[in-house]
Amino acid sequence: xxxxxxxxxxxxxxxxxxxxxxxxxxxxxxxxxxxxxxxxxxxxxxxxxxxxxxxxxxxxxxxxxxxxxxxxxxxxxxxxxxxxxxxxxxxxxxxxxxxxxxxxxxxxxxxxxxxxxxxxxxxxxxxxxxxxxxxxxxxxxxxxxxxxxxxxxxxxxxxxxxxxxxxxxxxxxxxxxxxxxxxxxxxxxxxxxxxxxxxxxxxxxxxxxxxxxxxxxxxxxxxxxxxxxxxxxxxxxxxxxxxxxxxxxxxxxxxxxxxxxxxxxxxxxxxxxxxxxxxxxxxxxxxxxxxxxxxxxxxxxxxxxxxxxxxxxxxxxxxxxxxxxxxxxxxxxxxxxxxxxxxxxxxxxxxxxxxxxxxxxxxxxxxxxxxxxxxxxxxxxxxxxxxxxxxxxxxxxxxxxxxxxxxxxxxxxxxxxxxxxxxxxxxxxxxxxxxxxxxxxxxxxxxxxxxxxxxxxxxxxxxxxxxxxxxxxxxxxxxxxxxxxxxxxxxxxxxxxxxxxxxxxxxxxxxxxxxxxxxxxxxxxxxxxxxxxxxxxxxxxxxxxxxxxxxxxxxxxxxxxxxxxxxxxxxxxxxxxxxxxxxxxxxxxxxxxxxxxxxxxxxxxxxxxxxxxxxxxxxxxxxxxxxxxxxxxxxxxxxxxxxxxxxxxx
Amino acid sequence: xxxxxxxxxxxxxxxxxxxxxxxxxxxxxxxxxxxxxxxxxxxxxxxxxxxxxxxxxxxxxxxxxxxxxxxxx
Numbered sequence: 001x002x003x004x005x006x007x008x009x010x011x012x013x014x015x016x017x018x019x020x021x022x023x024x025x026x027x028x029x030x031x032x033x034x035x036x037x038x039x040x041x042x043x044x045x046x047x048x049x050x051x052x053x054x055x056x057x058x059x060x061x062x063x064x065x066x067x068x069x070x071x072x073x074x075x076x077x078x079x080x081x082x083x084x085x086x087x088x089x090x091x092x093x094x095x096x097x098x099x100x101x102x103x104x105x106x107x108x109x110x111x112x113x114x115x116x117x118x119x120x121x122x123x124x125x126x127x128x129x130x131x132x133x134x135x136x137x138x139x140x141x142x143x144x145x146x147x148x149x150x151x152x153x154x155x156x157x158x159x160x161x162x163x164x165x166x167x168x169x170x171x172x173x174x175x176x177x178x179x180x181x182x183x184x185x186x187x188x189x190x191x192x193x194x195x196x197x198x199x200x201x202x203x204x205x206x207x208x209x210x211x212x213x214x215x216x217x218x219x220x221x222x223x224x225x226x227x228x229x230x231x232x233x234x235x236x237x238x239x240x241x242x243x244x245x246x247x248x249x250x251x252x253x254x255x256x257x258x259x260x261x262x263x264x265x266x267x268x269x270x271x272x273x274x275x276x277x278x279x280x281x282x283x284x285x286x287x288x289x290x291x292x293x294x295x296x297x298x299x300x301x302x303x304x305x306x307x308x309x310x311x312x313x314x315x316x317x318x319x320x321x322x323x324x325x326x327x328x329x330x331x332x333x334x335x336x337x338x339x340x341x342x343x344x345x346x347x348x349x350x351x352x353x354x355x356x357x358x359x360x361x362x363x364x365x366x367x368x369x370x371x372x373x374x375x376x377x378x379x380x381x382x383x384x385x386x387x388x389x390x391x392x393x394x395x396x397x398x399x400x401x402x403x404x405x406x407x408x409x410x411x412x413x414x415x416x417x418x419x420x421x422x423x424x425x426x427x428x429x430x431x432x433x434x435x436x437x438x439x440x441x442x443x444x445x446x447x448x449x450x451x452x453x454x455x456x457x458x459x460x461x462x463x464x465x466x467x468x469x470x471x472x473x474x475x476x477x478x479x480x481x482x483x484x485x486x487x488x489x490x491x492x493x494x495x496x497x498x499x500x501x502x503x504x505x506x507x508x509x510x511x512x513x514x515x516x517x518x519x520x521x522x523x524x525x526x527x528x529x530x531x532x533x534x535x536x537x538x539x540x541x542x543x544x545x546x547x548x549x550x551x552x553x554x555x556x557x558x559x560x561x562x563x564x565x566x567x568x569x570x571x572x573x574x575x576x577x578x579x580x581x582x583x584x585x586x587x588x589x590x591x592x593x594x595x596x597x598x599x600x601x602x603x604x605x606x607x608x609x610x611x612x613x614x615x616x617x618x619x620x621x622x623x624x625x626x627x628x629x630x631x632x633x634x635x636x637x638x639x640x641x642x643x644x645x646x647x648x649x650x
Numbered sequence: 651x652x653x654x655x656x657x658x659x660x661x662x663x664x665x666x667x668x669x670x671x672x673x674x675x676x677x678x679x680x681x682x683x684x685x686x687x688x689x690x691x692x693x694x695x696x697x698x699x700x701x702x703x704x705x706x707x708x709x710x711x712x713x714x715x716x717x718x719x720x721x722x723x
């Protein structure tokens with residue numbers, strides 16, 4: 001770091017920024033540090049640690065943004081981290097001062113955390129945010145009296161206009177070296193019970209507020225309650241929620257296709273260009289087919305991730321997310337989940353990766369883990385090509401009741417099967433592995449509606465996307481290379497065949513058949529025989545562990561239908577219909593197709609999801625558990641479908 | 651009387667917060683302590699959770715939690 005600036009009279013000090021969620025902490029952090037920020041992780045956990053530099057008088061201060069929290073008594077992960085930072089319990093020195101961000105329109109509850117900070121005997125400076133709204137509502141605060149009663153300096157801040165920012169720096173610079181005392185009311189004997197301490201803190205807060213604040217009328221300006229008359233209305237509330245979710249869904253499912261196609265074409269072109277400019281050989285094949293194709297196949301999801309996080313940031317910052325959880329908590333609690341699990345699950349219909357990343361809004365670790373473990377059951381967009389191919393090959397032109405297309409019914413059935421499996425598994429998990437002695441308390445603030453801050457929203461969106469790229473990228477690259485190698489080695493060339501040219505296999509098809517992947521396909525054939533699958537489908541299953549939609553291109557190669565065939569290509573559809581086993585019987589029947597679809601609904605075949613689950617749970621054990629139970633369930637359900645179907649005479 | 655017995659729109663004073671320590675601690679930390687005034691704002695469409703107003707802000711709690719809060723009108 002800029003050592004030269006730290007010499008002489010400047011001294012590097014550490015300041016922590018603490019505050020309740022929705023108190024305006026991020027906005028203040030941005031106003032204090034500008035663009036000089038960096039994001040790291042707290043050691044061993046997946047909570048991000050944001051740091052920035054802030055000039056405080058003669059000091060160059062390192063400002064640490066703590067997670068938003070209501071209390072510093074360690075119950076949740078965020079609270080433990082915050083406590084460790086403030087007390088120096090994480091092994092580092094305690095900060096030189098704490099800036100406590102306090103929403104002036106919600107003083108009493110925000111001050112609770114401040115009383116705890118004061119008790120810890122670190123220098124505290126209170127930053128009163130949202131002061132413009134506070135004054136707009138015609139409340140008045142005597143800041144000097146307030147600070148004196150509270151025993152710590154307090155500054156009214158408006159981050160938008162910059163009001164109070166300089167004064168805050170002055171107060172912090174003074175507080176760092178100044179002696180301070182804990183007020184009488186906040187000094188407890190060691191045997192004071194937890195509840196009596198909380199009670200005393202709030203009594204102290206009430207006194208401070210009563211003496212220094214003139215509230216016009218707390219209820220008179222209750223704008224949010226009026227908005228809630230519509231947004232959490234029994235009927236309209238639910239209708240609007242469905243509308244909002246449809247919009248999110250539509251965007252990540254369909255509008256994201258434009259940039260996704262561009263990315264896909266871009267990586268295709270990059271691959272071609274690389275191949276053209278490098279000499280032929282294994283290294284070029286590795287770079288083009290392994291690295292570029294593998295990583296490109298994952299990067300295409302980036303537009304979906306960016307858009308989803310754009311929506312989540314807006315919904316969270318505006319205060320609507322808490323309302324959605326409020327509306328749906330009852331439904332979600334029937335399967336033991338939190339109301340906040342709804343959006344991650346909904347998002348997973350587009351792609352499980354952003355969905356799993358969105359579970360961070362769920363505070364209880366067990367609820368969050370349960371949501372992560374069932375999210376991949378939602379039929380994501382990568383399963384669509386598989387469903388489409390199977391329906392195109394075996395179920396077109398048929399109808400149910402004479403007018404509903406069988407394809408549409410099957411499609412709906414596959415989506416429903418995923419939801420049903422997710423619900424059953426959630427109930428089982430919450431009753432066994434993720435059992436809690438008592439249901440975790442559902443105590444959730446419904447924050448006032450506020451216009452989201454554009455910078456905070458964009459910053460959050462890019463931060464999430466960057467973390468996805470950084471963390472998932474390395475694992476994805478490794479698995480891409482392994483899968484590529486399995487299909488590439490050992491290197492063979494097809495023998496020259498003189499007869500009927502129509503029977504000649506393409507070099508690619510021949511290579512795949514004789515590669516390790518082909519050998520593996522043959523090896524797992526006995527295992528997948530009971531599902532009606534042959535070794536060629538086996539190769540497809542192995543390859544589709546990278547990503548489900550890879551099944552289509554792999555089948556095109558094994559069936560010799562041309563590398564660029566897509567899920568609606570007539571050659572591929574015909575090739576699948578005509579495929580014969582060694583005994584001359586067709587490999588594929590409508591039942592096989594249905595079985596394959598069922599398998600794809602339930603199996604864990606997406607290395608990007610595996611990578612992101614590993615990152616979000618910070619545990620290979622849970623990640624492995626998810627891969628095994630999902631794939632086991634998929635095998636079982638496919639077995640029942642195929643054998644049951646055969647018994648019924650299909 | 652407990653908080654979940656209150657009609658929508660009614661105002662009451664908290665007398666005691668019972669229940670398991672994890673729940674009562676969380677509720678009290680959020681400002682639901684004896685002596686404070688609460689107003690029941692509404693219930694969610696499916697009957698649970700309920701929205702209350704306390705210390706000038708809105709809080710959603712499940713009926714289970716509301717049953718642990720003793721109140722007097």
